[in-house]
Amino acid sequence: xxxxxxxxxxxxxxxxxxxxxxxxxxxxxxxxxxxxxxxxxxxxxxxxxxxxxxxxxxxxxxxxxxxxxxxxxxxxxxxxxxxxxxxxxxxxxxxxxxxxxxxxxxxxxxxxxxxxxxxxxxxxxxxxxxxxxxxxxxxxxxxxxxxxxxxxxxxxxxxxxxxxxxxxxxxxxxxxxxxxxxxxxxxxxxxxxxxxxxxxxxxxxxxxxxxxxxxxxxxxxxxxxxxxxxxxxxxxxxxxxxxxxxxxxxxxxxxxxxxxxxxxxxxxxxxxxxxxxxxxxxxxxxxxxxxxxxxxxxxxxxxxxxxxxxxxxx
Numbered sequence: 001x002x003x004x005x006x007x008x009x010x011x012x013x014x015x016x017x018x019x020x021x022x023x024x025x026x027x028x029x030x031x032x033x034x035x036x037x038x039x040x041x042x043x044x045x046x047x048x049x050x051x052x053x054x055x056x057x058x059x060x061x062x063x064x065x066x067x068x069x070x071x072x073x074x075x076x077x078x079x080x081x082x083x084x085x086x087x088x089x090x091x092x093x094x095x096x097x098x099x100x101x102x103x104x105x106x107x108x109x110x111x112x113x114x115x116x117x118x119x120x121x122x123x124x125x126x127x128x129x130x131x132x133x134x135x136x137x138x139x140x141x142x143x144x145x146x147x148x149x150x151x152x153x154x155x156x157x158x159x160x161x162x163x164x165x166x167x168x169x170x171x172x173x174x175x176x177x178x179x180x181x182x183x184x185x186x187x188x189x190x191x192x193x194x195x196x197x198x199x200x201x202x203x204x205x206x207x208x209x210x211x212x213x214x215x216x217x218x219x220x221x222x223x224x225x226x227x228x229x230x231x232x233x234x235x236x237x238x239x240x241x242x243x244x245x246x247x248x249x250x251x252x253x254x255x256x257x258x259x260x261x262x263x264x265x266x267x268x269x270x271x272x273x274x275x276x277x278x279x280x281x282x283x284x285x286x287x288x289x290x291x292x293x294x295x296x297x298x299x300x301x302x303x304x305x306x307x308x309x310x311x312x313x314x
Contacts, residue, residue, distance in 0.1 A: 002141045002160045006133030006211070007081040010125030011147035015091040017253060019099035022081070022112070024150040026103035029079050029110045031153040032160065077160065079110035080137040083147070084129035086119050092147070122146075123227030126204060127220040139211050144220075144228075146205040148253035149174065155248045159208040168213050168240040169232070172206030172248040173199055181254025195246045204228035206250040213240050 007025055011018055081100070085093050093114055100112040115132050119125045126144060133139055141163055145151055159170050173195045178186050194200060204220070207228060217234035220227040235242060 002163050003077055004137055004139045004141075005077060005079045005156060005160070006130070006137060006139035006142045007079065007156075008126055008129035008133060008142060008144050009081065009083045009147050010086055010119075010122050010129060011083055011088065011092050011096070012086045012122075012125070013088050013090045013092060014147035015095045017148040018083070018092050018096045020150055021145065021147050022083075022096055022099040023103040024152075024155075025081055025145070026100065026105060026110070027153050028151050028155040028157070030105050031155070032077055032157050077109070078137065079156070080133050080139065081110065081112045082129040082133045082136075083112065083114045084119070084125040084132075085114060085116040086121075086125040088116070096147075119222065121222055121224040121227075122204065123220050123224065123230075124222035126227060127222055130214065130219055134211065134215065142209050142211050142214050144204050144207040144209075145250065146252060149205045150177075150251045151206070152248055152250065155206075155250070158245075158248045162243055162245075163208075163210060166241060167243045168210045169235050169242045170208040170248075171199075171202055171232070171242065171244040172208075172250060173201060173246045174203045174206050174250045174252045176254035177251050178254065186254065195249065197245055197247075199244050199246060201244075202228050202232055203250075205252050206248065209235070210240075213238065 009021065009025075014021075083093075083096050085096075093116070096112070096114060104110055104112070113132060113136060115128060117125070117128055119128055130142055133142065141159060143156060143159055155172075162170055173193075175193070175195065176186060176189055181189070204227060209231070213235060214231075216238060217231065219231065221230050223230065232242070
């Protein structure tokens with residue numbers, strides 16, 4: 001049973017959005033519930049999480065949930081939230097502290113830590129947040145999101161429960177905020193994305209991983225983008241059991257100008273162009289992420305890094 005969770009959040013000049021992110025994380029902490037008997041729940045057991053057949057993808061199609069899930073109380077789980085402020089020149093840190101002070105309703109079992117640095121990449125900041133969390137609280141599970149993203153109330157509860165069922169990593173879905181995204185872009189985005197169970201998408205803004213597997217694989221590499229793809233490839237190589245689910249869908253910024261050159265905003269901006277202008281797709285775009293077939297061998301992970309060094313610069 002998971003007793004210690006870390007939530008890691010990279011942030012670069014997100015003063016307008018970091019508050020709502022931390023409010024949603026605080027809501028997810030409160031959403032862990034109050035029933036310590038959740039370990040006896042009727043969710044799928046570890047025996048249900050069968051490995052894939054030879055030659056198939058390791059994103060396992062999980063069995064349907066059986067019955068209503070029980071929750072685990074926040075008094076039973078310690079949560080450390082680590083925000084990595086990456087070269088922030090605005091009020092991101094101040095806004096984060098203010099939002100946490102107002103939103104943290106867990107009775108003191110969760111805390112916010114802020115680390116500042118000059119990593120100049122989402123991967124570098126995300127890895128720094130994970131290092132701080134591992135050193136400060138020795139978590140058993142690491143949940144990852146972004147400072148411009150809002151997670152659902154069941155975000156942590158679902159991850160803890162699935163970890164208890166034997167899952168080693170979880171890939172959630174994201175969608176752009178329709179209040180920020182132009183309607184025609186939002187519609188095109190919905191057409192391009194499969195928001196279902198066993199979906200093919202990979203988003204660091206909505207991921208969770210067992211800490212022992214995270215450390216064993218070396219964690220997020222310090223890439224400007226696609227650090228989540230690299231981590232997932234490493235997890236596949238060591239035989240981690242991965243679940244792709246739409247049950248914890250997050251909402252991220254719908255802006256067309258973002259921080260990472262090939263990030264979420266880049267993809268939305270591409271969708272906003274006339275079709276003849278947007279046919280080109282950058283290699284290793286973090287939004288066009290899909291897994292097709294079994295995990296790549298080690299050599300392909302090196303190729304991912306090389307591609308990203310070429311096209312994912314600040």
